[in-house]
Every structure is written in structure tokens, then in C-alpha cells.
Amino acid sequence: MNTISATNKTTILKKLLKFFLPILIIPIIVVVFFYHYYINTLITKGIINQSKNTIERISKSQDIQKHLKVSQDISLPNISIIDSEAKVILTNILYDQHIDIIKKYIIDVTNTKDVKLYHNKANKFMIKPIVENNKVTAFIIINYKNNIDKRLATTSQTLTFILVIVILTFFISIIFTLLFAVQITTPIKELINGIEIISKGDKTHKIEVSTNDEINILVNSFNDMINKINNHQKDIEVLNNNLTHRVKKEVEENRKKDQQLIQQSRLAQMGEMISMIAHQWRQPLAAISSTSTSISLKAQLNKLDNDLAIRLSNKISDYSLHLSSTIDDFREFFRTNKEKRDITYNELIQSVLSIVETSILNKNININKNINCNDTLSTYPNEVKQVILNIIKNAEDILLEKNIQNPTITIETKCGELVIRDNAGGIPNDIIDKVFDPYFSTKTEKDGTGLGLYMSKTIIEKHCGGELTVANNDEGAVFTIKLRDNDD
Ligand SMILES: Nc1ncnc2c1ncn2[C@@H]1O[C@H](COP(=O)(O)OP(=O)(O)OP(=O)(O)O)[C@@H](O)[C@H]1O
Ligand SMILES: [Mg+2]
Numbered sequence: 400m401n402t403i404s405a406t407n408k409t410t411i412l413k414k415l416l417k418f419f420l421p422i423l424i425i426p427i428i429v430v431v432f433f434y435h436y437y438i439n440t441l442i443t444k445g446i447i448n449q450s451k452n453t454i455e456r457i458s459k460s461q462d463i464q465k466h467l468k469v470s471q472d473i474s475l476p477n478i479s480i481i482d483s484e485a486k487v488i489l490t491n492i493l494y495d496q497h498i499d500i501i502k503k504y505i506i507d508v509t510n511t512k513d514v515k516l517y518h519n520k521a522n523k524f525m526i527k528p529i530v531e532n533n534k535v536t537a538f539i540i541i542n543y544k545n546n547i548d549k550r551l552a553t554t555s556q557t558l559t560f561i562l563v564i565v566i567l568t569f570f571i572s573i574i575f576t577l578l579f580a581v582q583i584t585t586p587i588k589e590l591i592n593g594i595e596i597i598s599k600g601d602k603t604h605k606i607e608v609s610t611n612d613e614i615n616i617l618v619n620s621f622n623d624m625i626n627k628i629n630n631h632q633k634d635i636e637v638l639n640n641n642l643t644h645r646v647k648k649e650v651e652e653n654r655k656k657d658q659q660l661i662q663q664s665r666l667a668q669m670g671e672m673i674s675m676i677a678h679q680w681r682q683p684l685a686a687i688s689s690t691s692t693s694i695s696l697k698a699q700l701n702k703l704d705n706d707l708a709i710r711l712s713n714k715i716s717d718y719s720l721h722l723s724s725t726i727d728d729f730r731e732f733f734r735t736n737k738e739k740r741d742i743t744y745n746e747l748i749q750s751v752l753s754i755v756e757t758s759i760l761n762k763n764i765n766i767n768k769n770i771n772c773n774d775t776l777s778t779y780p781n782e783v784k785q786v787i788l789n790i791i792k793n794a795e796d797i798l799l800e801k802n803i804q805n806p807t808i809t810i811e812t813k814c815g816e817l818v819i820r821d822n823a824g825g826i827p828n829d830i831i832d833k834v835f836d837p838y839f840s841t842k843t844e845k846d847g848t849g850l851g852l853y854m855s856k857t858i859i860e861k862h863c864g865g866e867l868t869v870a871n872n873d874e875g876a877v878f879t880i881k882l883r884d885n886d887d
Contacts, residue, residue, distance in 0.1 A: 426565050433558075442550050447525070450543045451514055453478070454527045457539050466529060466539065479540045480529075488537060501526065501540060509535050523547065586614040590621070602629050657857065660837060664850040665733070668785070671792060672729055678758035679725045683718040690714050728754055732788075734781055741775040744812040750780070751787045759795055765807040772814040778863055778882055786855040786867070787819065790878045793851060794821035796842065797876075817880040825871030834869060 457478070460469045466480055467489050480489040485502050501524065508515050508526045512535070517524040523544040528535040586608040593606030602625065608618045694711050697703035732754060748768065759766060791808060798806035803823050811818045826834060833839045835856045840849030852869075859867040865882040 424569075427562070427569065431562070442554060443547060446543050446546045446550060447516070450525050450541045450546070454514055454525060454539050454541055458527050458529055466537065477542045477545055479542070480537050481540065482537045483535050501538070505538060508538065582610075583614070586610045586618070590614065590618055593618075594621075597625060602632075660850055660854065663848060664854045667848045667850065668788070669733070672732075672754070675754055675758045676725065676729060678761055679754075680722055682757075683721050687715050687718045690718070732781060732784060735779075738779075739777045740780055741777050742780045743775050744772055744817055745770045747780060747783055747787065747817075748810055748812070751784050751791065755788060755791055759791070759808070762795065762799060763806070764795060764798055765805070767807060767809040769809065769811040772812050774814050776815075776882055779858075782858045782862055783880070783882070786858050786880065787817070789851040789855045790819045794819065794823065794876070796847075797821065797823040800842075815881060815883075817882070818877060819880075820872065820875060820877040822874040823876070825875050826869065828871075831869065831871070835867075 457466050457469045457480075460466050478489070479487065481487050481501070485505060504515065504517055504524075504526055505528075508528050512528055512530055514525055514527045517526065521544075522542055525541045525543060527539050529537045529539060589608045590606055593604060596604045597606075605622055606618050608615055690711050694703065694708065697707060697711075728750075732750075748770070752766065752768075756766060787810075791810075794808045798808070798821055801823050805822070807822050809818075809820050811820075830839075830841065835852050836849075837853040838849040839853075840847035856867045859865045859880055859882070863882060865880060867881075868879050870877050870879075
């Protein structure tokens, strides 16, 4: 199981900060931007408009006295009126140096007869000529710089206050966010630690958290789940134990069954063997019998000299040796190999044929050998020989049963593969899948056990780790034994 890494532990905290920071930073940016824009644009524009309105109102009164009255009514401290000679009629703000500056602009204003704005670093003026009877009689001047400065001062005070509040809110929010995050992450960390302990194997560990909220509910559900998993695991362990016990029992029973089958098939094979031994022995026994008859006849006719007696008795002893070696072959055949041995395909085939060939040839069945591989392979020779013998005997049975013309069994080897085929017409398609099943036999007359091919497949595939398959070709059945040449 994966352990929870330290980086994961801080994820919630990070996420909260990521989420809250933009929310807090955005108002600050908005305030700063607004502050800047307001100061530079809005206030200036507003004051200019306001001053223009004032100057228009004053200029609309009909004569100088009225202008003065209107301007006094408005009681603006920054309004001045000078006559066409630049003599000051009314002023709240104009000083001599201002008058000098204004004089420079008067001619310009006179030409346009409109409100003109004059900005420099120290002053911001607005001048409008008063025209009476098509003649400029005076100029109304508003110096609105003070207005702007004052408004800026108050606005900037307000905005600074707002900014301070926003920044304070920002920091307070961060502190609250952190506190909130810590409140969430602490029980989650406790949960993660508990999960780590459980994942390391302590399934009895109970996770405790000190909160009384959804996380507590989550932890309780988790504890419940672990309990259930533990119970299920115990059930599974019990089931597993039962299953292992049953599998062991079944395997043991199967082994016994297999042993019985092997025994049964051995007995059947021994029956076959006895008939083969009979075939093998018939000729040497006849020879022994005729030699001893000849000894007895010669003795009766007094024609048995020493030389002849020795020659004939040597002959009998040779035949007896032959009989004895045949018995050795058979005995060797039934001995099971406990260990693998190196052997060539040729040796395997020769050894089977030495037992079976005479009886097959006596039944006028041809045996073709086609050995194409002289490599050795490491295997259990006697087991493989039994398989070869089973397949050859089956071919013999079917060739005789069907009374095939020119009956032939062909044994062919390529490296890693041994093929035994016959020309008896093949295995019918409806039973070809069953021939390796135990007790499957079509040999009613001969009383077949149906164990030959089953045992053969078991030997090749389970014991020797190879493969035994069957198929039909145009002439008959083709059995292929593939043996692996390895030492496992
Ligand atoms: N070369 C073959 N051609 C056609 N059919 C075959 C051939 N070899 C086997 N069979 C079929 O496969 C069946 C099963 O063979 P298997 O060797 O397992 O048992 P069996 O030969 O019938 O009995 P037992 O081996 O005890 O004599 C045979 O009864 C036969 O029908
Ligand atoms: Mg058989």
C-alpha cells in the first residue's frame, strides 16, 4: 500500500491560500487603480465642469454690478473679476503676480470670447470675457487649482483610509484562512496518520480525531469500514484454510486415483507384454527344442561325439542367453525412472522396437523408421518408451481391426519432436477430442481399458513437461510427442 507523502499533507492549506489570495488581492488592485484614475481624471474633470457652470452663470447676468452680485451670491473664494483694462474689480484670490500672468492671456480670450483654460504648475485658471454691447467690458477668472487640491486631499484621505481597511482585511483574512485551514488539516492529518499506521499492517488501530464535525463522521465511517474489512478478511482466511485443506485432500485423492490408474494401465500393458514375450521366445524356444532333439537323436544313434555335444550345448546356451536378455529388456521396461537421463530419439525408438517389433512384423505390419535427429535429450526414458509403445500398440490394433491393405506404422523424428503415424484411416472426428480421456475406448472386443492415451498424455505433459497431440492426415492418425530438452 502507498504511504501518504508529506507534500500531500499540506495540499489543503496550499489550495486555500491559492483560492483566497486572488480574492484578496483583486480588491486592492481595484482600489489602487480607482484611486489613481479618480485623482487624475474624475476630480479634475468634475471641478472644471463645475467652474465652467459657475463662470457661465456669472457671465449671463447683464452688467458688471450684476456679475459682482452673482459672484458674491455664489460666494466662491476663488472668483475674480477684472475690467478690460485689467483693473481688479473683485478678487478673492488674485494677487499681483496672478494679474500679470492673466494679462498675458486677456488678448487671446478677447478674440475667442469663450471660456479658456490655462494650466501651469502653480495655477489652473479659467477665463471668460464679459461682452456687453459687443464690447468686452470685463473678464471673469476662476482659479480652480485650490479646489482641485482640496478635493484631492480629502479624496486621497478617504482612499488611503479604504486602502488601509482593505489591507487590514487582507491580513486578517489570511490569518483567518490559515486558522481555518489548520482547523481542517489537523484532523485530516490525524486521519492520514491513522491510515498510514493501518496500511503498515496494524489493522487493529482505531483512528481518533478531536473534532465533532463532518471529518469526525468520515473517520467513524472509515473505522467502521476497517472493522468490516478485518471481519471479511477473517472470513476469507477461514475460507482459505478450508479451501487449502480441501485442495490438499482433492490433490491427495487425485494422486491416489492417478496411482490406481497407473497400476491398472501397467497391468494391462503387462498382459500385452506377455503376448509379446511369447512372440519373442517362440523362435529361440523352438530352436532350443530342435537342438535338444538333435542331441537326443544323435546320442541314440551313437553319433554324438564330444565336439558335436559341445557345439550343440553352446547353441542351447546362446539361445538361453537370448531368452534371458529378452526378459531383461522387459524388466527394464517396467522400471520407472526417478531421475532424468540423456538419451537420443533413436535409442528410445530402438529400445521400444526391440520389444514390440517381432510381434508386429509377425502380424505382417510394416514399420518405417525415419530418424532425422541424433541429438540427445534429457528425459525419463522408460516413461517415454511406455508412451511410444502405447501409441504403436493402438496403431497395430486399428490396422488389424480394419484389416488394412499394406498396413504401415511410420516412426519419424525431427529434433524436439517424435511423430508416429499409421495408415488405418484416422480417428473419427466425433471422438478425436475424447481419445485422451480416461476410460475412453472403442475396443469392445479386445476389452480396452481406455487408459493408454490418458496415461500417455499424463506422462508426457505432467511428468516430462512436453506435449502430446493427435491429428488425422489423409492416411490415418498422426500422434506427435514434443519433448523439452531442459533439466527442470
Ligand atoms: N491410431 C489410432 N487410430 C484410430 N483410433 C485410435 C488410434 N489410437 C487410438 N485410437 C482411439 O482412441 C481410443 C483410446 O485409446 P487408448 O489407448 O486410450 O485406449 P484403448 O486402446 O482403447 O485401450 P487400451 O489402451 O487399454 O488397450 C481407442 O479406443 C481408439 O478408439
Ligand atoms: Mg491403447
